[in-house]
Amino acid sequence: MIYIHIPFCKQKCSYCNFHFSTSTSKVDEMVNAIKKEIYLRKDELQNKSLASLYFGGGTPSILKVDHLKSIIDEVSKYFEFQNDIEITLEANPDDLNKKFLQELSSTEFNRLSIGTQSFFEEDLKLMNRAHTSNEALDSIKRSQDFGFENLSVDLIYGSPSSSFLNWQQNLKTIIDLQVPHVSSYALTVEPKTAMENWVKTGKMEAPKDDFQNEAYFYMTEFLKENNFQHYEISNFGKESFQSRHNTAYWQSREYLGIGPSAHSYDGNLKRSWNIANNSIYLDKISANTIPSEVEILSEKEQLNEMLMIGLRTSWGVSLAELKNRFSLDLIEKITSEIEFKIEEGILLIENDYLKIPEKHWFLADGIVSDLFLI
Structure with missing residues (x-):
């Protein structure tokens, strides 16, 4: 399988440290570099038959569909796509407008992973998300209208801005919308983030373990009652909708990561990761050099x-x-x-x-x- 890391973000979320930003003028250069890296590393995977192609990290949905399509086309030059290949795009709700989805529906993408996080305005504001609660709802409905049935939605639980009743409503909304896959994580306060500063200064309460524990176990029972399989600690899928891509990670299969900060694994001894710095990455690829470090596991x-x-x-x-x-x-x-x-x-x-x-x-x-x- 292949993972394409797209190093563009609209903003830095208040609950995480991850952030890469690149000016619009650099987008073409980065996309071309990613395509060139695919060529340079085309012989690294032993299995040339792909079951999964995943576009994630950063905010890949801010790219034009033509950019995304050109990367798929580049991969297809050197790898065989299985008939039922899963091709996933991570997307922010506010990027999934009618024009984008209409264009995307004519490509090979057949799965969307939507960074919803919550359907409540107070949660989204706390996490500094760019979308509103209405956009969170509309993006899912609109994606389904354009034929994307294989949807995964991300949810965050245990936020100080949320009540248990709100968490129950978030999960009920997933059922009402007939979303077949959920990835859900407890809100964590990471070092050197805005959220850590808010906790230290008393602007925000720290997440409570008891509340997160209660929210987690309610989620597991509620989703199972609604025909979801709890197949990984944070992941739930209806039959035939479990993520093939993430399952391959958990089963220690080989994968190739393309783009700044992307990780790769040969399924045995060798793990590697690309440099995170965009400028250095572009310079290395321009010089036909793989911008990665390698670790041999004991x-x-x-x-x-x-x-x-x-x-x-x-x-x-x-x-x-x-x-x-x-x-x-x-x-x-x-x-x-x-x-x-x-x-x-x-x-x-x-x-x-x-x-x-x-x-x-x-x-x-x-x-x-x-x-x-x-």
Whole structure:
């Protein structure tokens, strides 16, 4: 699979540090550089048959459809698209106007991931989102009108600006709109952000763990009652609508990341990431140089990563794969901790897969970190 990182943003959200901005005059140059990187790295993926092509990071929906289409065309020169390939565009609600969607509907894009976050104005203002609550609703309805049924909506829960009643209404709106996939995350206060400053100065209350816990467990039960499968800690999909792209990450398959700050993985030992600086990225690509750094994972790091990723999912980690891939000595180092956690009821073995029971998923990071080999 291939991930295309588009390094453009309209604004820096108050709850995250991520932000790349490039003037309009640089857009063509960046798109051409991304296409050139695809050519330079066309031989890196062992599997030339693509099941997923994902445009994300930044705000790819601010590009013209012609730009997006030209990148797809460049990928298709060197890779085979499977008949049922999933081609996803991350989009902001305020970018999904009638003209954009009409043009997009004539391309190969067949899935939209919409950064809705909330359907309430007070939440959107706190998160410094560019769209309004009406735009959040209208963007989903309009996308469906133009034939985009495979939609994923992002929601943020546990915001100090929100009540539990509002959170219930957010989830009910998803059901009413017949959205088939939800990615939902707790609001976090990241270092060196506007939100951190607001908490320190008393302008905003810090998110409360108890409220976020309650919101999370209500969401899991409510969505399952409405025929969603809870297949990863933060992701819910109706049958046949689980994200193929993200599932490939969680199953440790190989992927190629294109664009500034994009990450790649060969499915085995090698992980790499592109430089984040736009100017340096453009200079390197112009000089026919791949602007990336490479890390070779040790056996311990591979094991830690498999546990970290796999135990976030409903299917868990294959014990057979652990035994086939890693030395007996390494497996024995985590066996006693696994057995202890099974006795505690926070791990289980089912059909030869190691899993965290769903009721403990909210604490998964701490559970997995106890298994890590240092």
